[in-house]
Amino acid sequence: xxxxxxxxxxxxxxxxGFEALKGINLTIREGEFFGLLGPNGAGKSTTIxxxxxxxxxxxxxxxxxxxxxxxxxxxxxxFLGIVPQEFNFNIFEPVHQIILNQAGxxxxxxxxxxDRAEYLLNRLEIWDRRNTPGGRLSGGLKRRLMIARAxxxxxxxxxxxxxxxxxxxxLRRSMWIFLxxxxxxxxxxxxxxxxxxxxxxxxxxxxxxxxxxIIENAPTVRxxxxxxxxxxxxxxxDMTDVSDLAYLRVVEEGVVEAELNKGETITRLIETLTARGxxxxxIKNKANRLEELFVKLVAA
Numbered sequence: 001x002x003x004x005x006x007x008x009x010x011x012x013x014x015x016x017g018f019e020a021l022k023g024i025n026l027t028i029r030e031g032e033f034f035g036l037l038g039p040n041g042a043g044k045s046t047t048i049x050x051x052x053x054x055x056x057x058x059x060x061x062x063x064x065x066x067x068x069x070x071x072x073x074x075x076x077x078x079f080l081g082i083v084p085q086e087f088n089f090n091i092f093e094p095v096h097q098i099i100l101n102q103a104g105x106x107x108x109x110x111x112x113x114x115d116r117a118e119y120l121l122n123r124l125e126i127w128d129r130r131n132t133p134g135g136r137l138s139g140g141l142k143r144r145l146m147i148a149r150a151x152x153x154x155x156x157x158x159x160x161x162x163x164x165x166x167x168x169x170x171l172r173r174s175m176w177i178f179l180x181x182x183x184x185x186x187x188x189x190x191x192x193x194x195x196x197x198x199x200x201x202x203x204x205x206x207x208x209x210x211x212x213x214i215i216e217n218a219p220t221v222r223x224x225x226x227x228x229x230x231x232x233x234x235x236x237x238d239m240t241d242v243s244d245l246a247y248l249r250v251v252e253e254g255v256v257e258a259e260l261n262k263g264e265t266i267t268r269l270i271e272t273l274t275a276r277g278x279x280x281x282x283i284k285n286k287a288n289r290l291e292e293l294f295v296k297l298v299a300a
Contacts, residue, residue: 003066005051008025045085062076083163103152158182189202205218232257
């Protein structure tokens with residue numbers, strides 16, 4: 001039976017009385033790619049901090065594959081690889097040494113650590129920078145270094161707190177591919193992100209937290225089914241009059257916006273336009289679907 005991460009009745013009250021977490025409950029199964037979403041200050045990083053024993057909880061419990069973070073903290077932390085929001089390595093040390101030092105903290109032998117470091121740095125395309133001080137890397141390469149460091153001891157769970165913040169599009173997408181490969185190999189991944197396209201592309205299950213409360217927790221597909229409509233942009237040629245179709249709006253010459261309610265299909269729309277002699281060249285979503293849902297849920 002797959003093991004789980006269990007978070008039960010988790011409460012965090014900071015000095016001054018601010019209640020960051022108000023009794024959240026989450027179950028994350030082994031092998032999941034799990035997304036934890038929410039606006040700034042919602043409680044995402046506090047939850048992650050408690051799981052990693054970096055933040056002291058007020059009450060509740062957290063167990064990681066059967067190891068309670070209070071009674072067996074060292075064993076619980078052995079399962080985890082953590083990529084925090086902020087860069088927290090020695091900027092003067094070479095990239096390769098940063099990885100080897102991290103392996104040493106977890107008791108990985110020198111030979112195993114060197115082999116693992118070479119594999120990860122090659123896979124993340126920074127092996128050629130292995131002798132470069134970490135502080136001299138670009139922001140995107142620093143993120144890759146952080147991921148390599150988190151994986152050097154072969155953890156069972158990878159926690160990514162805003163891992164692609166400030167990373168350009170090409171680097172971000174290559175990181176997505178690598179993370180998906182790791183998940184396909186059985187690694188449990190927990191992701192917090194403000195890039196909702198990222199969550200929709202990667203995560204099988206999502207929890208949305210707002211003001212310290214979990215307001216949704218379901219498979220990504222099921223959450224997206226809650227959208228009552230979806231807006232598409234269609235790029236067309238041979239346009240004719242479509243003013244009689246209430247769900248269409250001409251944005252400019254050759255560009256049409258279509259709002260389809262649940263149950264209506266883009267295929268049927270294209271068939272309707274084709275019957276009028278209108279040729280659709282390209283289609284795209286007007287907005288990320290998960291972003292639309294997130295805004296609606298948080299505003300509710």
